[in-house]
Amino acid sequence: MSILDIRNIHIDFPTTKGVIHAVTDVSLSIEKGRRIGFIGESGSGKTTTALAAMRMLAAPGFVASGEILLYSLDKPDVLALDEEEMRQVRLSKISYIPQGAMNSLNPVMRVENQIWDGIVAHEGALTRAELQDRSDAVLEGVGLDPAIVGRLYPHELSGGMKQRVCIAIGVALNPDLIIADEPTSALDVITQRHVMQTLREVQGRIGAGLILIGHDMGLMAQSVDEIAVLRKGRLVEYGDVRQVLEAPKHAYTRELISSVPLVGGPSFLNAHETVPAASPEAEALLDLSGVAKRYGEVTALHPMSFRLDGAAPKIISIVGQSGSGKSTMGSLMLGFASPSAGVVTFKGQDINKMGAGAKLDFRKQVQAVFQDPYACFNPFYQVDHALRFPFENFGMAGDVQEAMEEACVSVGLDPSLVLGRYPHQLSGGQRQRLIVARALMLSPKLLIADEPVSMVDASLRATILANIHDLKEKHGISIIYITHDLATAYHVSDYVMVLYKGHVVEAGPPREVIGDPQHAYTRLLISSIPWPDMDRDWGSEDDARAALEDLGRIGGTPETVYRGDIPGFELRQG
Amino acid sequence: MSDTTTPTRREKRRMRRFDNPWLNPKLIWGAGLFLGIIAMGILGRFVWDMDLVFTGAGMPRQGPVWVENIRGQVGTLAHPLGTDVSGKDILALIIVGAPNSLYVGVLASLIGMSLGIFLGFSAGFRGGRVDDVIRVGSDVMLTIPPLLILVVVQAAFGDISLTIMALLIAGFVWQSPTRLIRAQVLSMREAGYVQMARLSGASTIHIMFREMLPNLVPYLFGSFIANVTTSIVTAVGLEVLGLGPQRVPTLGRVIYDAINSGALIQNMWWWWGFPTILLAVMFVGLLLVNLGLDEVSNPRLRRL
Numbered sequence: 001m002s003i004l005d006i007r008n009i010h011i012d013f014p015t016t017k018g019v020i021h022a023v024t025d026v027s028l029s030i031e032k033g034r035r036i037g038f039i040g041e042s043g044s045g046k047t048t049t050a051l052a053a054m055r056m057l058a059a060p061g062f063v064a065s066g067e068i069l070l071y072s073l074d075k076p077d078v079l080a081l082d083e084e085e086m087r088q089v090r091l092s093k094i095s096y097i098p099q100g101a102m103n104s105l106n107p108v109m110r111v112e113n114q115i116w117d118g119i120v121a122h123e124g125a126l127t128r129a130e131l132q133d134r135s136d137a138v139l140e141g142v143g144l145d146p147a148i149v150g151r152l153y154p155h156e157l158s159g160g161m162k163q164r165v166c167i168a169i170g171v172a173l174n175p176d177l178i179i180a181d182e183p184t185s186a187l188d189v190i191t192q193r194h195v196m197q198t199l200r201e202v203q204g205r206i207g208a209g210l211i212l213i214g215h216d217m218g219l220m221a222q223s224v225d226e227i228a229v230l231r232k233g234r235l236v237e238y239g240d241v242r243q244v245l246e247a248p249k250h251a252y253t254r255e256l257i258s259s260v261p262l263v264g265g266p267s268f269l270n271a272h273e274t275v276p277a278a279s280p281e282a283e284a285l286l287d288l289s290g291v292a293k294r295y296g297e298v299t300a301l302h303p304m305s306f307r308l309d310g311a312a313p314k315i316i317s318i319v320g321q322s323g324s325g326k327s328t329m330g331s332l333m334l335g336f337a338s339p340s341a342g343v344v345t346f347k348g349q350d351i352n353k354m355g356a357g358a359k360l361d362f363r364k365q366v367q368a369v370f371q372d373p374y375a376c377f378n379p380f381y382q383v384d385h386a387l388r389f390p391f392e393n394f395g396m397a398g399d400v401q402e403a404m405e406e407a408c409v410s411v412g413l414d415p416s417l418v419l420g421r422y423p424h425q426l427s428g429g430q431r432q433r434l435i436v437a438r439a440l441m442l443s444p445k446l447l448i449a450d451e452p453v454s455m456v457d458a459s460l461r462a463t464i465l466a467n468i469h470d471l472k473e474k475h476g477i478s479i480i481y482i483t484h485d486l487a488t489a490y491h492v493s494d495y496v497m498v499l500y501k502g503h504v505v506e507a508g509p510p511r512e513v514i515g516d517p518q519h520a521y522t523r524l525l526i527s528s529i530p531w532p533d534m535d536r537d538w539g540s541e542d543d544a545r546a547a548l549e550d551l552g553r554i555g556g557t558p559e560t561v562y563r564g565d566i567p568g569f570e571l572r573q574g
Numbered sequence: 575m576s577d578t579t580t581p582t583r584r585e586k587r588r589m590r591r592f593d594n595p596w597l598n599p600k601l602i603w604g605a606g607l608f609l610g611i612i613a614m615g616i617l618g619r620f621v622w623d624m625d626l627v628f629t630g631a632g633m634p635r636q637g638p639v640w641v642e643n644i645r646g647q648v649g650t651l652a653h654p655l656g657t658d659v660s661g662k663d664i665l666a667l668i669i670v671g672a673p674n675s676l677y678v679g680v681l682a683s684l685i686g687m688s689l690g691i692f693l694g695f696s697a698g699f700r701g702g703r704v705d706d707v708i709r710v711g712s713d714v715m716l717t718i719p720p721l722l723i724l725v726v727v728q729a730a731f732g733d734i735s736l737t738i739m740a741l742l743i744a745g746f747v748w749q750s751p752t753r754l755i756r757a758q759v760l761s762m763r764e765a766g767y768v769q770m771a772r773l774s775g776a777s778t779i780h781i782m783f784r785e786m787l788p789n790l791v792p793y794l795f796g797s798f799i800a801n802v803t804t805s806i807v808t809a810v811g812l813e814v815l816g817l818g819p820q821r822v823p824t825l826g827r828v829i830y831d832a833i834n835s836g837a838l839i840q841n842m843w844w845w846w847g848f849p850t851i852l853l854a855v856m857f858v859g860l861l862l863v864n865l866g867l868d869e870v871s872n873p874r875l876r877r878l
Contacts, residue, residue, distance in 0.1 A: 338770070365777035375766025380788035386767070390774030433768075 003032040003176045003209050004053060004094075009066030009332035011048055011057065017259060023233045024047045030177060031207035035203065035210040037220040037241070041457040042428075046213050049230070050179045050237040053078065053211075054094050055086050068092070072176050092122045097199070097201065105154040107457065111118045111165050112139070112150035115172050121257075129404065138168040140203070142198050145546070159322075160191035164198055177209045178397055184219070188321040188484055189528040194548060195539060196223050196530075215458045217260050218530035221245055221536040227502035228510040229253050242507075259459045260532050263514055268462040269491060283348040284404050285310030285445060285478060286333065290574060291342035293328050301332070302502045302573075303341060308467045309568040310445055315471045315479045317489035317510070319525075320499035326482045330450045333480060334368055335359075346446075360526050364394045367444040371451040371467070373431035383431070384419055396440065407437035410474075411467045429460040436467045440475060447471060450482045452509040465492055486525060490514040495566050498522050507571050508563025516568035519561045524551055590689055596769035601866025605682070607859030611852065615673030618665075626653075626663035627670055638844050656844045659835035664848055671823040674736055679697045679806035682875050686747035686805075687798050694747065694755025697784055698763065708758065712749040720746035725757025726855050728817040735875040736819055746751050747801045754797055755790065762786050768872075803857060810853060825849040 011023035023045040023499045030036055032520045038046035051057055051070055055078065069076040072093055081089065092095075098104040106114055115135040119126065126134075134337040136146035142164040144150075153161055163183055171177055175329050180199060184192040200223060203210045210223055217543050220227055220241065226246045229237040229252065237250040248254045261268055284307045292303040302325075308316065317539055318327045331337040332344055346362055354362055370376055377386050387404050396403075405415040411433045418430055426434070432452060439447050449468055453461040469492050471477045489510060491495055496513045498521065506519040530538060560573050605696035625631065636657040649656055655664035697708040726744060728734065734742075762768060772787050812818050813826020814833070832845030 166850040334773070336769070360775045363773060368773055370766055370769065372766050376770050377773075378785055378789070386770060389771070389776070393775050410652075 001032050002494075004071070005067070005069040006053065007067040007069070009052060009068065010064040011051070011052055011061055012064040013061045021233055021489060024053070025066075026230070026233075026235045026239065027066075027477070028228060028235070029212065032176075032209060032210040033204065033207045034226065035200070035212060035224040037227045038211060038213045038230060039215060039217065039227060041218055041459055044230040045230075045233040046183055046230045048233075049215055051096075051179065053177070054090055054096060055079070055081075055181065057089075063314055065471065070176070080178035083265050088122065091118050091175065092173040093175055094177045094179065095173070095175040097163075097166050097178060097183050099172045099182045099185055100160065101166045102154070102186070104166055105162060107154050109153070110150065111152055111154070111157070112136075113145070114502060115139070115150075115169050116231075118169055118172055120204060120307055132423045134172065135168075138172045141171065141202055142168045144168070158191075159343070160185050160294070160565070162322060163187065166197070166216045167199050168200060168252075171206055171208070174206045175208055177211065178203055178434050179211045179213070180214045182215075183212075186215070189530075190321065190524060190548065193530070194217070194545065196209040197538070197540070199223075204473070205537070208493065214276075217245075217257050217458070221532045221534060227425040229256065240417050245532060246472055257532055259462050261348075261462065261491055262531070263487050263490045263526070263529075269466050270473075275516050282307060284345070285347065286480075287345045287348075287483050288333070289343050289345075291332060291339045291344060293332060293337065294340040299502050300328040301560070304305055304504055304571070304573055305342070306569065306571040308446075308478060312479055312492045313476045313478045314566070315469070315472055315492050317483060317493035317496045318499060319483060319486055319489050319496060321484060323501075323527075324499040325502040326484075326499050327450055328502075330368070330458045330482050332449050333361070333448055334366060357507050360394070364390075365441060365445045366405050366448065367439045367442055367446075368448040368450065369432070369435050369439060369452045372455055373428045373435060374423075374455070376435055377431060378421055381422075382420055383423055383426065383434055387434070387441060390438065390442055396442070404437075405443050407441040408434070410439045410440055410470070412463065413437065429464065432456055432464055433467060436471070437465065437478075440471060443475060446478045447477050448482070451484070452481075453488070454484070468492070485528060486514050497571065498525070504560045504571065504573065506561040508562065509566055512563040518563065522548060577729070580695055589814075596870060598866040598869055603872065604859045604862025604866055606839050607855055608863060611672050611676065611859070613855055615669060615676075618669030622666055622669055624666055624670065628668035629660040629662060631663050631666075632657045632661045634659055635842065636771045637842075638664075641688055641840070641844070643777070644840060650783035655844075655848055658828075658845055661830065664844060667823045668825070668826050668848055668852060671825045671828055672856075674822060675806055675809060675825045675853070676856070678736055678740045678743065678809040679802045681737065682743035682747060682805035682809070683798055685741065685744035686801050687751050687794065689748035689793070690751025690797070691755055693752045695759055695786075697752070697756040698718055698759025699778065699782065703706070705756075708752065712752045715746070716749045716753075718746075722807065724750055725815065725817060726827050729866075733820045736822060736824075739809060739818060740805070746808070747804055751794070751797045754793055758790055758793060759786060762789065786812060788792070792867060795867050796864055796871075799867070803860050806853070806856065 006026060006028045008025050009023060009029050010021065010025060013020040026049055028036070038050060040046045040360045048057065048061065050542050052063055063079060068078040070078050070089065070093060073089070078089070112132070112135040115138060116131045119134055135150055139146040139150055144161060144164055147162065147166070149157070149218070157165065157398050183199065187195060188322060196219065214220060224241055227240065227241050228235055229244070229250065231252050237244060237248065244253060245257065248257060286308045289305045290303045291301065291305065292299065293301040296545060308314065314448045317500050318326045318329055328337070332339055335344070346366065349358060351362055377383055384404065387407070388400050391403060404419060408415040408418060408557070413430060413433050418426060423431060452468060453464050457466060465488055468479065469483070470481055481489065481493060493510050496507065496510045497504050498513060498519065501520045506513050506517065506522045513522060514526065517526055527547070632653050635643055635645070635656055636647060636653050637643040639651055639654050639655045641650070641656070653663050653665065655668070657663055693712070697705040711797050718754050720743070727742060731738070749807045768781055770786055771781050773839050776785070809818065809828035813824050814829050818824055818827055828849045829846050832842070837843070837845040
């Protein structure tokens with residue numbers, strides 16, 4: 001039985017540059033109790049289509065033609081409802097679970113009051129006891145303790161808990177349809193698994209339909225029954241999840257599936273002849289000895305030491321969840337933060353005790369690629385500024401314009417399309433590649449790449465990582481790759497360190513550490529990755545809960561499981 | 575559908591405006607009014623006889639053209655806006671006075687802004703003790719009503735020049751730009767492009783003036799204009815109390831003289847009416863410029 005029908009809808013956004021057809025002729029039908037995944041890159045119209053069903057399109061967008069029918073209404077035509085009727089439909093018939101739970105909850109209201117808000121808005125005033133019962137029931141339904149969590153404020157909750165509170169609000173009125181807009185994109189894999197399983201379980205219990213919006217093929221494979229692939233506002237493929245994954249009909253779907261790197265799967269990197277090792281250097285390129293970082297009472301990084309020798313370029317991956325201390329390590333290595341204990345030396349010099357001249361030289365030799373490609377460019381200047389300024393500031397030889405164009409070509413960008421433009425005119429992927437091009441232009445000895453692809457569309461991740469990998473292969477730059485994504489670390493790196501609560505828990509070559517994990521935390525991380533493979537199941541909700549409890553027991557162990565060495569790199573605790 | 579694909583002429587005009595934010599009607603009108611007053615001050619000197627600002631330049635208490643005064647005399651073109659109690663020509667007073675009032679406002683605001691930029695950047699960048707002192711200082715100063723202090727100070731000074739008055743007012747308009755810039759610097763310091771600039775080996779001066787300041791321009795403009803308004807209001811307030819410069823005509827001084835010589839009782843509305851209208855035009859112009867700039871710098875406020 002179908003609960004929602006979308007028939008031939010077209011959604012237009014009139015702008016100064018003409019009308020943008022955000023969605024063109026999409027027809028879908030959502031069955032009771034079924035889960036549909038909307039997948040596509042940003043701008044593909046997946047969120048727009050789903051929001052049209054709630055009539056929550058951002059101005060100036062509007063449904064130009066087509067029908068949206070919600071069968072549980074007396075008059076099923078959603079587009080014909082007036083504002084008050086539509087308000088009644090939202091949450092009680094169709095609910096929405098937003099992407100950023102942290103921004104969606106009211107920071108000055110207790111969790112249970114926020115659940116009551118929705119109930120009162122639809123059912124009128126109820127007694128306090130009734131409301132309390134209702135909120136307790138839904139909170140329990142999403143696996144939160146109502147007596148404790150209900151009385152808390154949003155800032156007292158973790159990211160995963162906030163997202164589950166959002167789910168609780170969304171299902172409080174037993175809607176017919178739940179729209180979940182990338183509900184786990186801000187969460188790490190372990191929490192992601194738990195939240196998705198909660199969502200699936202609650203949705204199954206109330207028998208609602210679910211639209212899951214996302215761009216991760218793996219997550220879709222583990223969570224939905226049917227997949228709708230959208231591209232540039234058109235529905236390019238729609239079918240059963242197994243059929244779409246195993247026998248994709250459209251070339252774009254195949255591209256999406258193959259863009260997910262698999263542990264043990266085929267590599268997405270370009271094959272190269274490795275540059276011959278440079279003359280061995282006596283001094284280590286980067287040396288951390290007994291480095292620790294504390295912020296007041298909190299220890300972000302426990303004492304650890306490693307020595308990276310620059311003779312042959314290597315990619316060292318630092319893997320961990322948010323809060324594991326991996327970004328702290330990055331800023332310590334860049335000299336943006338000074339260690340609470342220990343010394344960081346670059347080519348034998350303590351980076352926190354350098355004079356102005358030495359510091360400039362250090363900056364030239366150690367570059368970085370940051371997570372957020374949107375913030376990395378000064379909106380006031382054309383993107384050239386970010387490339388030209390360091391080139392001139394470091395007094396590098398050669399023509400700037402030529403160097404910029406060359407670097408752009410090396411990362412697969414057409415210089416005439418990107419140079420001379422303002423940052424807002426470029427896509428996130430283009431900007432991140434420009435940052436890689438910038439690093440390439442300066443030809444540093446060491447590059448710190450802090451989550452370089454986590455904010456880029458899935459289909460572009462592989463290309464950008466290949467660009468970064470080329471820096472090592474073709475240009476002899478050593479790279480510290482900081483990430484939460486084990487599958488990419490498996491492919492690009494020569495050595496992997498797994499960080500948990502500021503300790504290195506497991507380290508060694510990727511084939512051992514990620515291919516055959518020994519430490520419980522590494523194992524949990526790997527089993528939480530959603531694979532785009534129907535036969536490799538994610539496990540049930542109980543598994544996820546058990547795994548989380550397990551993790552609580554492990555804590556940060558000071559012992560590291562060493563899984564082998566590679567020449568030119570040494571690691572030890574303390 | 576068809577009405578969105580073929581925009582009407584009116585829509586096309588609005589779209590062009592959307593493309594070029596500087597074609598903002600509020601901004602254009604505001605700047606027009608503001609420039610009109612400046613033009614009046616400059617051109618007026620060539621068209622009108624400036625010697626008429628002195629006492630006894632004409633018959634006292636004359637009305638504007640065709641308006642009868644209480645003695646039954648009808649105003650003439652010799653003094654189109656009438657004369658005041660001592661025979662000064664109102665038109666000449668306004669032509670000289672309006673630019674003087676603007677001068678005080680703009681100078682005070684410029685000094686205040688410069689102080690604010692310096693203190694805001696110092697507080698945001700240096701942090702620690704410096705930040706504490708600047709923050710507490712500006713917060714305390716914000717709570718003090720400027721007119722109260724200035725009345726006391728000016729009264730002690732006696733006769734002062736326009737520039738000294740501007741300097742005194744500047745002492746009360748640096749707090750809000752300081753707070754604004756400090757807050758922006760604090761949030762911008764962690765921005766990706768500032769990190770990138772640090773990676774590029776940029777000096778602190780470069781980060782402040784080349785990376786951060788350009789992005790602050792819209793805020794600075796808005797704050798500057800708001801400060802000009804505040805400064806003019808403060809200056810006029812002092813002048814109306816008779817505490818402004820004694821020898822130089824200003825709009826506030828004209829109103830002071832009007833009140834002092836019983837304009838309200840004698841129904842001599844032109845004594846205070848014309849300077850008030852001019853002040854109103856000035857404020858409306860500044861307000862429109864401020865609103866316009868706001869829309870220029872914040873595209874979300876622009877409506878298609």
